[in-house]
Amino acid sequence: MLVEYVNWTLWAIFFAVVILVKILESVGKPSLPPGPWGVPLAGYLPFLGVDTHLHFRDLARKYGSIFSTRLGNKLIVVLSDYKTIREAFSKEEFTGRPDTEFSNILGGYGVINSDGRLWKDQRRFLHEKLRRFGVTFGSGKDQMQTKIMQEVGMFLKELNNQADQQLTSNGSVDLEPLLAVSISNVICSIMMSVRFEHHDPHFTRFMDLIAEGFRLFGRMAYVNFIPVLRYMPGLRETRQQIAQNRSEMAEFFQKTVDWHRDTFDPSNIRDMTDNYLLEIREAKAEGREGELFEGKDHDRQIQQIIGDLFSAGMETIKTTIQWAAVFMLHHPEVAAKVQEELDAVVGRRRLPKLEDRQNLPYTEATLLEVLRRSSVVPLGTTHATTRDVVLGGHFIPKNTQVVPLLHAVHMDPTLWEEPEKFKPERLLGAEGKVHKPQYFLPFGVGRRMCLGDVLARMEIFLFFASLLHCFHVKLPEGKDLPSLTGISGVTLTPENFTVRLQKRPLEESDYDFLQEFSELQSSLMRNVGSH
Numbered sequence: 001m002l003v004e005y006v007n008w009t010l011w012a013i014f015f016a017v018v019i020l021v022k023i024l025e026s027v028g029k030p031s032l033p034p035g036p037w038g039v040p041l042a043g044y045l046p047f048l049g050v051d052t053h054l055h056f057r058d059l060a061r062k063y064g065s066i067f068s069t070r071l072g073n074k075l076i077v078v079l080s081d082y083k084t085i086r087e088a089f090s091k092e093e094f095t096g097r098p099d100t101e102f103s104n105i106l107g108g109y110g111v112i113n114s115d116g117r118l119w120k121d122q123r124r125f126l127h128e129k130l131r132r133f134g135v136t137f138g139s140g141k142d143q144m145q146t147k148i149m150q151e152v153g154m155f156l157k158e159l160n161n162q163a164d165q166q167l168t169s170n171g172s173v174d175l176e177p178l179l180a181v182s183i184s185n186v187i188c189s190i191m192m193s194v195r196f197e198h199h200d201p202h203f204t205r206f207m208d209l210i211a212e213g214f215r216l217f218g219r220m221a222y223v224n225f226i227p228v229l230r231y232m233p234g235l236r237e238t239r240q241q242i243a244q245n246r247s248e249m250a251e252f253f254q255k256t257v258d259w260h261r262d263t264f265d266p267s268n269i270r271d272m273t274d275n276y277l278l279e280i281r282e283a284k285a286e287g288r289e290g291e292l293f294e295g296k297d298h299d300r301q302i303q304q305i306i307g308d309l310f311s312a313g314m315e316t317i318k319t320t321i322q323w324a325a326v327f328m329l330h331h332p333e334v335a336a337k338v339q340e341e342l343d344a345v346v347g348r349r350r351l352p353k354l355e356d357r358q359n360l361p362y363t364e365a366t367l368l369e370v371l372r373r374s375s376v377v378p379l380g381t382t383h384a385t386t387r388d389v390v391l392g393g394h395f396i397p398k399n400t401q402v403v404p405l406l407h408a409v410h411m412d413p414t415l416w417e418e419p420e421k422f423k424p425e426r427l428l429g430a431e432g433k434v435h436k437p438q439y440f441l442p443f444g445v446g447r448r449m450c451l452g453d454v455l456a457r458m459e460i461f462l463f464f465a466s467l468l469h470c471f472h473v474k475l476p477e478g479k480d481l482p483s484l485t486g487i488s489g490v491t492l493t494p495e496n497f498t499v500r501l502q503k504r505p506l507e508e509s510d511y512d513f514l515q516e517f518s519e520l521q522s523s524l525m526r527n528v529g530s531h
C-alpha cells in the first residue's frame with residue numbers, strides 16, 4: 001500500500017516537473033498568433049461563410065493584423081498589415097504552397113502551385129521570357145502591344161455592331177462575354193499563337209470546362225482542410241469528373257504542343273510554347289534532359305504552364321475591366337474627365353497607345369483606383385511556410401498556410417481616407433503625377449508576386465482607354481446601378497450588369513482602325529480549329 005502511494009507520488013512529482021519545465025521553456029518564447037477557436041475536427045471552417053475576405057477582415061479587427069485559426073486540421077495564419085505582408089513575403093521561407101488535395105491533383109506541375117526548385121526555375125524562366133515579349137521581342141517592335149491591340153480592335157468592332165443593334169432594339173450590351181473572348185485571345189496568342197473567334201463553339205467549350213473546373217474544385221474545397229472527406233459519397237465522383245475535364249483540357253493543350261513541335265523553327269520563336277520547346281531542345285543537346293523541370297514530364301509541364309497562365313491572366317483582367325465599367329456607371333464625372341484627358345492627349349484621330357500612358361495621369365490613376373477599390377484577388381494566393389519561422393513576435397510552424405489579406409490593406413481607413421469611396425485623385429501626387437503608395441498591392445508583393453503585372457497593366461489600360469475613347473458607357477434606362485459589393489469566388493466579380501453604349505466616332509471617317517487590326521490579326525494568328 002505504502003509502495004503504491006510512493007509510486008503515485010513520484011509519478012505526480014515527475015509530471016509536475018515536466019509541466020514546469022515546459023512552462024519555463026515557453027516563457028519569453030514566441031507563441032502562435034492569437035485567433036478564434038473552432039470546433040473539433042472542422043476547426044473554424046463551419047463559421048467562415050461565403051465572403052471569406054470580409055470575415056477575415058472582421059477577425060483581424062478583433063485579433064490583430066496577424067491572427068491564426070484552424071480550418072479542418074490545417075493551421076492558417078492571416079496577414080492584413082502591409083508591412084507584415086511585405087516583410088514575410090520577401091523571405092524564402094514563405095514561398096511554399098500548401099500541401100492539399102488540390103495540389104495532389106495538379107501533381108506539383110506548373111508555376112502557380114509548384115514550389116521549391118521547380119517553382120524557382122520556372123518563375124525565373126517565365127519572368128525573363130515575358131519581359132522579353134513585352135520589350136524586345138520581334139523586330140524591335142512592341143509585339144505585346146500589337147497582340148493586345150488586335151484584340152482591342154476586334155472588341156471595339158463587336159461593340160460597334162452591338163451598339164448599332166442597340167439603337168434599333170433599344171437594348172443594352174453585356175461586356176462580359178466579349179471581354180472573355182478578347183482577353184483569352186491575348187493570353188492564348190502569347191502562350192500558343194491561338195485565337196478564338198467570337199461565338200466559336202471551341203471557345204464556349206473551353207470556357208465551360210474552366211468554369212466547371214472552378215465549380216468542382218469549389219465542391220472539393222473542404223477536402224483540402226479535412227482530407228478524410230475525400231471518401232465521402234459524391235466527392236469521389238467529383239474527383240473523377242475533375243480528372244475527366246482535366247484530360248480534355250490537356251488534350252487540347254497537347255494538340256497545340258504537337259503542332260508547335262511539327263512546325264518548330266528555332267530561328268523564329270513565335271510564342272511561349274516555342275520558348276519551352278527550345279528550352280527542351282537545348283537541355284537535350286547539353287545532356288541535362290533528365291534534370292529539366294526537376295525530372296517531371298516535359299509535355300505535362302508545358303500543358304500546366306499554359307493552363308496556369310491562362311487561368312491567372314484571363315479572369316483577373318476581364319474582371320478588372322468589368323469593375324472599371326461598373327465604377328464609370330457609378331461615377332460618370334470620372335468617365336467624362338478620362339475622356340477629356342484622352343481627347344487632349346491622344347486626339348480624335350487614333351486609338352490610345354502605351355506610349356500615351358505617361359501623359360494620361362488621370363486615366364492611369366482611375367485604373368489604379370479600380371484595382372484598389374475592387375481588390376479582384378482579395379485573399380491573394382495562399383502561401384505556406386517551408387520551415388518554422390517567427391513573424392511579428394509570433395511563432396509560425398513549418399507547413400502553415402499563410403493568407404495575405406489584400407482586401408483589408410486596400411480598405412484600411414488608417415491608410416486610405418474614406419476607403420469605400422472611389423477617388424482617382426488619391427493616386428495622384430502633388431504635381432499631378434501618378435503616385436503608388438507602398439500599401440497599394442493588387443498584384444501581391446515579394447517573391448511570389450504576380451508574374452503578369454506588367455502585361456495586366458498594359459491590357460487594362462489599352463482596353464479601358466480605347467473603350468472610353470470610342471464610346472460613352474451609360475446605365476441602360478430603367479436599370480439600377482450594379483452593386484459594388486461583388487460576388488466572392490477565386491476572384492471578386494461584379495454582379496451581372498449591362499451598359500448602354502453611345503458612340504464617340506473618331507474624327508477621320510476614312511481611318512478604319514478596325515480594318516487595320518483585322519488584317520494584322522489574320523496574318524499572325526491561327527484560329528482554333530484551323531489545324
Ligand code: HEM
Nearest residue numbers: 112312313316317377380381443444448449450451452456
Ligand atoms: C488585373 C490582373 C491581375 C491581378 C489583380 C493579379 C493578381 C495576382 C495576385 C494577387 C497574385 C498572388 C501574389 C501572392 O499571393 O503573393 C498573383 C499571382 C500570379 N499571377 Fe497574377 N494577377 C493579374 C494578372 C495576371 C496575368 C495577366 C498573368 C499572366 C500572364 C498572371 C500570372 C500570375 C502568376 C503566374 C502568379 C503566381 C506567381 C507565383 O506563384 O510565383 N497574373 N496575381
